[in-house]
Structures are given as C-alpha cells and as structure tokens.
Amino acid sequence: MSAPQINISDVASLARLTLTPDETAKFSAQLSQILGHMETLSQIATGAVPEVTPPAQPALRQDIPTPSLSIEAALSNAPAQANDLILVPRILE
Amino acid sequence: MSTPAKWEAVIGLEVHVQLLTQTKMFCGCTNHYGDAPTSHVCPVCLGLPGSLPVPNEEAIRLTLLTGLMLGCTLAPVARFDRKNYFYPDMPKNYQISQYDDPLCAGGQVPLDPFLFPKEIQDTAEAKAGRAIRLTRIHLEEDVAKSFHFEDRSGIDFNRAGTPLMEIVSEADLRTPGEAFSFLGSLRQVLLAGHVSHADMEKGQMRCDVNVSVRPIGQKEFGTKVELKNLNSTSGVRRALTYEIARQITACEKGEAIAHETRRWDDEAGATFTMRTKEKAHDYRYFPDPDLLPVRTDQGLLEAARTRLPELPSVLQARLIQAFGVTAYQASVLGADRILCAYFEKAAAQAKSKATVANWILNDFLSTQPDPATTPILPEFFGELADLVADGTINSAQAKKVFAELMANPASPREIVKRLGLAQISDVSALGTYCDEAIAANPRSVEDYRAGKTNAINALKGFVMKKSQGKANPLQVDEILKAKLSA
Structure with missing residues (x-):
C-alpha cells in the first residue's frame, strides 16, 4: 500500500516555518511514513473493543484564588512593554 | 395585501459567555x-514552558448547570482539546477548548415573546412561541485583551485563560427579531442560574453571527457570511437587518455572495469585508495531552443539579397563576429576580395582587428604585392596594399616599391618618354635599335632566372640591343620580 501524501508546504505555513526545497522533500517523506504507520493502526478492527472510560476523576482545582506573579516579574522577559502591557507588532484586522 | 417576501434569512449564533468564577x-x-x-497572570496563563493546566471545577459545574437549564444532553465524560493558531493574544499558540466531546450537546432556548424588540411584540413573529435548538455548549479559555496603538499593539493578559463558555445554536433563526429575543431569553436563563452577568455591552456575553439568505421554499442554504464586532443585542439586530438586505439585493442582481467575515460598523450602520476565507481555518485540533478526560458523573453533575433555579418560563407561569399578573408583567418581573422577590413579598398578603403589580411596575419602577436597598418595605404596596380595595381611600388619594410614601417612607395606613386622607363614605354626609352641589349648579342640573349626561361631572367636581377630594366617587355618582332622577 502506498504511503499517503502530505502537503508539507501547507503544514509548514500553518506552523510559520520556512523550509528549503531540500527540507521540504525530506520532511514530506518522513511525515508520509508516519501517516503510513497511522493507516496501518487504523486497519485494526476495534469495533468490538469497548471504549476505555477514564478510571478516576483527574485532579480538579477548587475555585480559590492563589497568588499571581508581580507585574514586574510578569513583564521581565517581555521584549517591549508600555503601561504594563506587553507590546507586540501591530495586529492587523 | 403586501407582496409575499421571496427570500428568507437563515441565522445561527455562536455566543461566548464569561463565567462567574x-x-x-x-x-x-x-x-x-x-x-x-498584567496583575493577574502566572506561568500557566502566560504559557511559560513547563507549566501545567488544572481545570477549575466550578467552571465545569457552571457549564453543566447551563446545560441542565437549557435541556442539553450532558456528557458523562468530556475532553479538552487544543485549537492551534497564532495570535499574540494567546500566549501558548493554542487555545484549550473542546472539540469531539463537549460537556453539553443539544438543548434549546425558548424565545420569550416579550424579549423581542418592543415594536414587534404584538406580531405573529413574536407570538409564534418558537424554541431555537442548540448544537452544543463547550468550555474553553478566553484570550488576552489587545489595545491597538499607532504602530504597535499592547496585550493585557489578565483575561487570558479565564473560563469562557461557548453556546452554539443550530441555524434555526429566521429574523433579526428572533436573534434579538434569543440573546435576551438566553441571558435570562444565565442570570437565573448565576452563571454569568451576561451583559453584552460589558463583553460578558459576546456573539458571532452566521447569516445567509435563500429563496423561500429552497432547502439548501445559501453561502453564509460571518458577522463580527457585535457589542449589543440591538447591534446584532441592526447588523442582521443590514446584512440580510445586502445579501438579498446582491442575489436579486445575480451576484454571488462571497464566503467571508464582515465587520459591523455601528456608526456607519453597515458591514464591511474583514478577510476573505480563502480556505477553511485549519485549527489542527487534537486532544490536550496535559489534561485527562473529566468524569462529570462523579459528583460534578450532582452538584450542578442541586443548583437548578426556577427557570424563567416556570417563574412566569407561576406569577400569572398565583398573582394574576399579565404575561407582560410576568416577563418584566421574571427579568429581575430581586424586583420579583420584592413583588412577591408585597403581594403575599394583599387582597388584590394584580393591583400590587400595577403599583410596583408602573409607579414604583418609574422612580428607578433599587429594590435591594430601598427603605420602602414591600408590604407597604400590599397595604396601599388594600386601602383602595376596601374603600378607605380612592385612587386619586392613593396617588397622594404613593407620593408621600416615596418622600417619607411609612406605612400607608399611617400616611392616610397623617394626611387626613380617609375617604368619606358616610351616606348622609355625602348626601349633604350632593344637595349643595345641586343647589349651586342649576344649569348643570337642567342640562343633565335634558339628557346631557356628562353634565353630572360638574356636580361631582363640586362635591370633590367641597370634600377636599375625600368623597368616595362611586358613592357620589350613585347619590347624585338618585337625587337628579327623583
């Protein structure tokens, strides 16, 4: 069975990655192979296997406030800031 | 007869609600x-590496409670997923949301006819009693708030990661008026459950609209347009009215509707293209590996059930049945639970409960009171209504008592004594006044006897003036008529 094709430039643009033609070819082959493994897995008949119910409730949090960072600490790694806001390139609508 | 409209709109809403946690x-x-x-942030909501999310159980309970109130099917197991996209207001580059297994599915919002815009409440559209089906309700996290400057944007992460409930309707709505009522009716339910303040103008409830048009009778949907920047229920209605007309005009000219997002400009009263959707957004949802599935059947659902309030429709039916108020009054009272509790106390012991509703909704409300803190005890309105019902004072005197009640709060019985307002119902005293009126107004007497029945009003006026407004007007009417026809 042939490995499924993946549009690597589409995936790269969604991830904001710029790939060289070499990288594109290399990653296309690698990711197609991974998808091929998934196809193999999906051929296993699981219809009769009951869905696994999570055994227990995961840890949930009570709705009680805990201390936040200080404004100074929160902003300490921001490349640019003004009026206690983190500055970013202008967001265009 | 008007020409039957050839087009109908198909509208679906996505409503985001900030939860009261x-x-x-x-x-x-x-x-x-x-x-x-930036004063309410930590490594988790700033998306710093190595931090791990832990779900807020109260947010889950509030979402389940909303599902219960709206008749949804509640999932025994719910999951959180990552919705991936890049935007500076979302520090992790994904939003934790729910995709395959939301907390609630199905359900409906019944449209309250009195929550349609005022001028169309009497139309068949408002009275149709439709219920709008819901697709789902899921829980996610809100994004940060952005401020736009000339060359940069500033981000405040205080809102990032706050609980946000998304309620998605089916494309069941057909008119801007229905969308208006949907939002109002949904808000009443959310308020009843103390789930959210749900004030659109404060951003506590936000709404995206999908709208398309099609020829009446056609089953297929037209190309839908998404509307954004809707900051009030009336804005939603105005934007829809504009957009539906725009689409119909385009269709009649044979133009294709572009599948796009349009921004409503309330000042311009028009929608403008924001960005054309070249391809469907690819959010690459996948289960969040940081979060295990949540079991709602282990206590969460039970806890939500114990908080079920009296729903707006049930409350309104009870008010109509138990207090004899009109459907409109029931809707007004139902929309303000504090005022409603005030009314129920006021009317509890009163003989004429519907009159108490009139006093509170017409006279008291026009003084813009705060029923939670007013020094005017609710029982005073019951007493005032009783004083009129048992004939102690007439309605004109009752207005005076009301004015005094607002100025110097005290029991209406005391006010009646203080102002010397008690109505004169003594037949012999009233008879004397009536004799004086007849003696002093020979022309009116003549006119009345000649068939001008309105002439009796002059005599009544004389009696009321003589008695300083204290005469029982019904009795005066009877006595005068008896004397004049003697």
Missing part, C-alpha cells in the same frame, strides 16, 4: 476585570 480556567489567578494590566 473567582479564578481562571486552568490556574488560580483571579478572574476579575478592570484591575491593573
């Missing part, structure tokens, strides 16, 4: 607006 969705930072920027 103390803390954020996945961390213990305070969930509160209006504080100093």
